[in-house]
Amino acid sequence: MNIGEASTLSGVSAKMIRYYESIGLIEPPARTASQYRVYADDDVHTLRFVRRSRDLGFSLEETRELLALWHDKSRASADVKKLAMAHVRDLEAKAAELSAMADTLRHLATHCHGDHRPDCPILSDFAAGAPTQRKA
Amino acid sequence: MNIGEASTLSGVSAKMIRYYESIGLIEPPARTASQYRVYADDDVHTLRFVRRSRDLGFSLEETRELLALWHDKSRASADVKKLAMAHVRDLEAKAAELSAMADTLRHLATHCHGDHRPDCPILSDFAAGAPTQRKA
DNA sequence: CTTGACCTTCCCATGATGGGAAGCCCCATA
């Protein structure tokens, strides 16, 4: 099948499929005489794997490791679980960070009248703040 | 004061100060005869405002709007609150999305033995999945 | 006057993705 069909079946854009190939995340497929890429069902399988990994927030580098683990029949499940749980902690930390920002802002907004008057504690706070601690 | 001091006082890197100037987010400061940028206390104030905005997850474009609102003495506080609350919803949506990813992955990991054996439902799931619904 | 810290501009890199141009290829239909 051509790249278009592989894209449709896997849910990965043709653009990204070529990109993944260029960075060595996936194997270069066979080509027709006119240089068209030719994919097999197995390739679609791999592309779906990548997509699922991306959808769960793994970076392409992490996805590369997961693919390696997937192909390595002899690795222990502990290796996979370790990577997954580290990522879970990352995701939760990021989620908490965003929630904290939302809470802070929501709190500031509570004290803003939100009417025709110009006074607004939100901007006053912005203006007043000393340099805050930066996120890691 | 020079850019270094303004950077220290505001918590915005010199690199970013120059960048903010280049995209018109902040006003170009005066220059010495030798082209050194010269900042006043007010400029540090503005830089802190920008930093606070960024720390609360506003994009530079949103920050630009906030700065405009800040300088506009006649705008209603409702305008500010509206922008802030829209951003709160954005932040909360992103946080929820990350949490959902974490939950999914944590659930998968629950079923992974995490020992020396190679079987791992995490990767099996990755490999099996049909194209899932993409995030908006 | 030298030295070292600071400043200037300019270019490049990141991560993941999309947009689009220029040019070939393939198939169906007129």
Added chain:
DNA sequence: TATGGGGCTTCCCATCATGGGAAGGTCAAG
């Protein structure tokens, strides 16, 4: 068979916010 349209190819550029670093000028203290 010719033509048109859609798919494929590569290549370059843009995004968003930030950092790194080179090459060179400046300033202040010793």
